[in-house]
Amino acid sequence: EAGVVQSPRYKIIEKKQPVAFWCNPISGHNTLYWYLQNLGQGPELLIRYENEEAVDDSQLPKDRFSAERLKGVDSTLKIQPAELGDSAVYLCASSRTPSGGWNEQFFGPGTRLTVL
């Protein structure tokens, strides 16, 4: 099966500009996650979707970050305006509805954002 697809792979922008990242999860995976990965750190959850509903966005900085998953498949994460500290890798992951209380998350290759 095809893996999680993300685009673009790399993005360089100047501060205060807007930027958007796109994710297409594995077919049949109804749960989608956006993570932030700073250099030398583990991924940190920004938002989780169950189908088209954002069920956990407690870590999303809502003043400048937004996300959507309108049809419960693809998702877009947006930053407006970007700040220098937003430079990081943005990872998308997806999973099936878990059975037995556990699930495996499959990650995309990430988008490396550099804000100048």
Added chain:
Amino acid sequence: GENVEQHPSTLSVQEGDSAVIKCTYSDSASNYFPWYKQELGKRPQLIIDIRSNVGEKKDQRIAVTLNKTAKHFSLHITETQPEDSAVYFCAASPGTYKYIFGTGTRLKVLA
């Protein structure tokens, strides 16, 4: 709050030697512990996981052990090879969907 500590941050071993990476978690409700391998510029990929109802799991050269009382779990790689060089992340899951990741260990296998 919830957190996962991972040690060491870097690890260099000679090819053929063993490597051990250790993680400690804080949330006693954690019941699922996956390990991910991330090669440079690539996506994290699951290499092994363990549920809270077992103490050890092995898959060829890799194994994971879990001590729920002490709230720590470890990754063991035997007979290391150059292709094992990567960053390894542990995670603890206190709920069905939530993963708390460690800070990663950069493993270098020297030929």
